[in-house]
Amino acid sequence: MGLFTERNDSELIAMFKSGVDGVYEEIYDRYWDKLYYIAHRILKSQEATEEVVQDVFVLLWKKRNTLDIRSLPVYLAAMVRYEVYRYLARDKKNKVNEMAYQTTLIDYTSIEADLENKLLLEIVETLSNQLPEKCRLVFQYVKLQDRSLSDVADELNISQKTAEAHLTKALKTIRGNIGNSMHLLF
Numbered sequence: 001m002g003l004f005t006e007r008n009d010s011e012l013i014a015m016f017k018s019g020v021d022g023v024y025e026e027i028y029d030r031y032w033d034k035l036y037y038i039a040h041r042i043l044k045s046q047e048a049t050e051e052v053v054q055d056v057f058v059l060l061w062k063k064r065n066t067l068d069i070r071s072l073p074v075y076l077a078a079m080v081r082y083e084v085y086r087y088l089a090r091d092k093k094n095k096v097n098e099m100a101y102q103t104t105l106i107d108y109t110s111i112e113a114d115l116e117n118k119l120l121l122e123i124v125e126t127l128s129n130q131l132p133e134k135c136r137l138v139f140q141y142v143k144l145q146d147r148s149l150s151d152v153a154d155e156l157n158i159s160q161k162t163a164e165a166h167l168t169k170a171l172k173t174i175r176g177n178i179g180n181s182m183h184l185l186f
Contacts, residue, residue, distance in 0.1 A: 139170035
């Protein structure tokens with residue numbers, strides 16, 4: 001590689017297009033830091049900057065036979081700028097897609113949770129309808145309508161202890177049967 005360090009950019013370009021071994025490495029070594037600096041000023045990320053500069057050198061290699069380069073530093077700097085713009089556009093698109101995916105995922109999770117809650121409520125209502133009348137009323141008023149036990153006892157003209165007994169019986173019965181209902185459902 002020491003053979004090319006004394007060569008100017010015009011000579012390097014000509015040798016590069018002719019396929020002389022080692023010229024590409026000289027261009028890489030000579031311009032890597034400069035291109036890194038240009039890209040990093042905009043991207044402010046080491047990982048993104050390295051990716052962009054690598055992409056520039058890969059593109060340079062792929063297009064070596066068709067390139068019309070008058071000034072190597074200017075040409076490479078322009079390649080870096082364009083590659084930075086492409087990177088930023090891809091990054092923005094990826095972020096938009098990721099946000100859309102997250103929103104969709106949240107929507108599906110919310111819908112799924114709503115469906116599960118409605119389904120569970122239907123199962124509980126079905127099981128509570130199988131209870132004796134006073135037991136069912138106490139359970140539905142207290143648990144499904146969120147009323148106080150003392151208000152329910154007064155409304156049904158029963159003691160609070162009786163209302164508690166009905167509620168305990170209802171909860172025990174429903175808990176015992178809910179597993180079977182869920183198993184049959186799923």
